[in-house]
Amino acid sequence: MSPLAEAFVLHFGEMGSRWGINRTVGQIYALLYISGRPLPADEIAETLNFSRSNVSMGLKELQSWQLVKLQHLPGDRREHFSTPDDIWQIVRTLAEQRRRREIDPTLSVLRDLIVAQPSNEDERRAQDKLRQMHDLIELLTGWADEVQKLDTAELVSLLKLGSRVVGLLELKHRLPFIGQKRRETSPPEDSAAQI
Amino acid sequence: MSPLAEAFVLHFGEMGSRWGINRTVGQIYALLYISGRPLPADEIAETLNFSRSNVSMGLKELQSWQLVKLQHLPGDRREHFSTPDDIWQIVRTLAEQRRRREIDPTLSVLRDLIVAQPSNEDERRAQDKLRQMHDLIELLTGWADEVQKLDTAELVSLLKLGSRVVGLLELKHRLPFIGQKRRETSPPEDSAAQI
DNA sequence: CCGTTCTTTCAGAAATTTCTGAAAGTTCAG
DNA sequence: CTGAACTTTCAGAAATTTCTGAAAGAACGG
Incomplete structure (x- = not known):
């Protein structure tokens, strides 16, 4: 992750926790937003240094808020997640x-x-x-x-x-x-x- | 505290915690709002069953947000706190x-x-x-x-x-x-x- | 100046939330 | 079917936040 993306993700995580969203979830969302392409859970876990299960929880939370879209990319069995472009x-x-x-x-x-x-x-x-x-x-x-x-x-x-x-x-x-x-x-x- | 005030205070406390405000602070604010008169810290502590020191912390937080006004009532040495009327x-x-x-x-x-x-x-x-x-x-x-x-x-x-x-x-x-x-x-x- | 009343601070206890690894569950290509 | 790849669940560990009592500090009447 570029230093730019990292700074954004960290800040967003902090902000999230001030608004009643846990830091992990905030960071996951920020990463999806800044990446601008669908990411699979294991890539998120690796990038943010969270356990795979933690990412699973976070994505579940984000899905319940309807803030992320789940999609399948051709030739990849893994579920990918993304934020709206707009x-x-x-x-x-x-x-x-x-x-x-x-x-x-x-x-x-x-x-x-x-x-x-x-x-x-x-x-x-x-x-x-x-x-x-x-x-x-x-x-x-x-x-x-x-x-x-x-x-x-x-x-x-x-x-x-x-x-x-x-x-x-x-x-x-x-x-x-x-x-x-x-x-x-x-x-x-x-x-x-x-x- | 009337059941009405209690229900409000409890709900407000819960809501606060979903918005990054801790439950105690939310309840203190709700109590001040619903009471509609300046309250001294010890009365807040007694009404909400918090320790006196916890109330002190909560009020400090609320003051830092400029959400409560401190005032002195004639004939009472204690500090009283209130929310704006409007x-x-x-x-x-x-x-x-x-x-x-x-x-x-x-x-x-x-x-x-x-x-x-x-x-x-x-x-x-x-x-x-x-x-x-x-x-x-x-x-x-x-x-x-x-x-x-x-x-x-x-x-x-x-x-x-x-x-x-x-x-x-x-x-x-x-x-x-x-x-x-x-x-x-x-x-x-x-x-x-x-x- | 006391001594009383009131307020704040703070170290550690208690409660809550977050995070993890292990295991169970699901999906799907072959 | 089978097993490899992927996902979810969940009990307990870890981290964080909240809360308390004890002690120190401040204000004030007399």
């Missing part, structure tokens, strides 16, 4: 999986606690705080859902626009039709150009 | 801190690796993948920076709008002035209403 796809998968595993269960817990009958003033106030958290998470995930639907080019434009989109927001209040779903028809170019 | 403030702090501790160092590593002279075709290709990751992270954090500047009301509008903002985006290409910073003057109401 890094945006990786981000989408990560977001989707974290949501399914952590956000949704949390929302469910919060909802259960919020609907319970409060038995005193203190509980009523506590429920109010839970409701605030629930609403915030729901707002964020609702937004994330919407954004997931966009194709990459649209998403990038949106991100580049950043907070300047707020300027558009003011406009929206005077242009009610824009706020509706995603309209099928555009207003005639010329009339728009009048503004 | 949950959006909590989100902002979290985003800011994670960025400072994890994102920025990662960008720095990626940049270092990208500028190095590739010694062969494989390294050149690897650098390209690193550049893709770098650009993606930079785009996302740049967006986050912009969004951090918004006040909560603006941010909420933006989130509620979700992907429908893309409709506005198309419009933007025909309304170049909107894309500039944040304009000082609005176009006349009437002409906008024509569309």
